[in-house]
Amino acid sequence: MPTEILMPALSPTMEKGNLAKWLKKEGDTVKSGDVIAEIETDKATMEVEAIDEGTLGKILVPEGTQDVAVNTPIAVILADGEDASAASAPSPQAAQSAPPVEAAPLEPSPVAASAPAAPAIVNSAVATPPQPAAIPEPEVPEGTEFVTQTMREALRDAMAEEMRRDGDVFVMGEEVAEYQGAYKITQGLLQEFGPKRVIDTPITEHGFAGVGVGAAMAGLKPIIEFMTFNFAMQAIDQIINSAAKTLYMSGGQVQSSIVFRGPNGAAARVAAQHSQDYTSWYSHIPGLKVVAPYTAADAKGLLKAAIRDPNPVIFLENEILYGHSSPVPKLDDFIVPLGKARIARAGKDVTLVAWSIGMNYALKAAEELAKLGIDAEVIDLRTIRPMDTDTILASVQKTGRLVTVEEGWGQSGVGAEIAARVMERAFDYLDAPVLRVFGKDVPMPYAANLEKLALPSVQDVIDAARAVTYR
């Protein structure tokens, strides 16, 4: 039977890519291990190797095709004696059911190396984010032009702009320079700023976090990239005991103007050790600021503010959001102040508070709730510490109802903190108990169905909002 070659996923979160080039043509003999094609994403270009032997019977997706979905059949390999006509009409079922074993892409990063590339199965509600509502932001002047950018590009631009502005700013981490970033956030920085300011480190998080803090104590402004915050657990002593506490312990003499940044929380199908959300961990610590943007514009403006901030800032990104595009104001120096929440959607019946990828659930739920006649107000917290409690309280005073949304665990979570603050300061305004939507109280499972169950869902948010509005 002819074997279909499917569009491979280069990473657990990849959904589509471009078929850059065919290196074999129809009729060529293909042996296991032959490179047959090159595919590219916004992160990387990869070679596709054949696993099966035979003849390249038919090319189904010509080179130069953009946005080919993962698992789409791209070619057919014929065994001895098989005819190309047998492969002319591939079953659409094949793309759904067959795992992409026909092609084994090179692994794009050590993260993926420890978690083999699999078809990206992402909660569809999460994968297609609603566009943030166009409520004018105070930090953007009227009439400003917007450009659509991915969060990845916005983060890169933020670092590049700050590095141009201040020679003391440098970026250090695993694969940030030559490799152009494990998630391509530092793309092009080495070329512009050189190896003195864009520094590849050994895989020693504890050590290079300490080196970064020491450099900050000497007055430099390091951006320390963790490939993911999961690995920053190795470095958390330096982050907390050295970066966060030294200003206080030195009576105000020694500051650490440093940004620790990288993807935080669950990506897709990378299991418990690579999927943890550390928002509440860092939000616990006096002496730190904690930021978790949702839109590309906020990612840019907040990262620029974080780099200029004289304090240590934990900048929590999200891998799934990296490729998402949203409008970014075209300004020479766009800054979003730390510590200010944003009302992403105005409403009067219930307040939904979220941040980072939690906003995906909240905004999608708000759309569904509107169909049920429930007018939800969605607050994007943006900065977790210091927390803009006043914006939450003002909203709750209007709606009388509150639901918090986060992917992290519930116990001692950020939602628990928000609920406590609202209870303490706006108890009389509440018309229903505060409800929290959060990740299930289990290590993140690998199996696709279990992973989906472990994460919050849009339906969870809808259910909670209906419960607190008694509708």
Next chain:
Amino acid sequence: MVVAAKKTVAGKTAPKTAAKAATTRASARRSEKAASVLDFTKEQDLEAYKMMLEIRRFEEKAGQLYGMGLIGGFCHLYIGQEAVVVGMQLALKQGDQVITGYRDHGHMLATGMDPKGVMAELTGRRGGYSKGKGGSMHMFSIEKGFFGGHGIVGAQVSLGTGLAFANHYRDNGNVTLAYFGDGAANQGQVYESFNMAELWKLPVVYIIENNKYAMGTAVNRASAQTDFSRRGASFNIPGEQVDGMDVRAVKAAGERAVAFARSGKGPYILEMLTYRYRGHSMSDPAKYRSKEEVQKMRTEHDPIEQVRARLLEKKWASEDDLKAVDAGIRDTMNAAADFATNDPEPDASELYTDVLR
């Protein structure tokens, strides 16, 4: 206790002995006391004597105030190890930085920090270097190039490597001294730092103060490799063992190491063979070693007595001269203790300051 200064070279070029090191370990490790210990001038011996005695008198006073309940928490005294920081400080120039762990009073005084400010921090008063918020283990003086004072064992090694990174980044010609003990020398981040420092040729001198005990654990019970000068071997970082009780040997080794780092050749390790007379902290009864062991070090190898004997023998100072020096230092330390006793505690409003800038 090995008192003869020995030099080992960890696998690559170091001044003078590189060729020998490449032949056999035995030849590389032979005693070079005569070659490495340079005699001090009268002025140098007098200065070293005064600096070491200041540290000792300060620590004795701190021990006294601790006993009176004026100093709280942990208090780790440096008595016995004075030659290390004094000898190293004499090898530095303005702009160089010092960072260390929690046994830090001696390092602070050696960098020229005011005993009043240090003592007032020990008593938790507003005139302390950290306004009373840091305590014994957490003090800083950017003006004097002293970057702490760190309470987490080994953390200062990565941080010190970061200070050196900043020197390298700015190409300012400054060198960082990162001090740590034989206990910290087993921490993982020490080796992560060694790797980066050598990889990037950072101007840092790692000074391992081997005082024989990590709290109550003797070196040979915690360390598979007890020759700490060789701990950089797998990173090609040269190292030396130094008689840390002889201030002249310390200064000579310090000058070699600092010159090496300053010239852009990268990090250098100095293992200081030293000894603390007091317990790990004030609350340590020190049952893990004999009184005789301590007494033998005090009578035969005391760093201050060695200089004192030289000064008298060479007739560079009389007993009366040295008594006068001691009296002056005692006055200084009494004044520091008075200040630290009478200075008010921090204002309650200081609770919420300096959390963020």
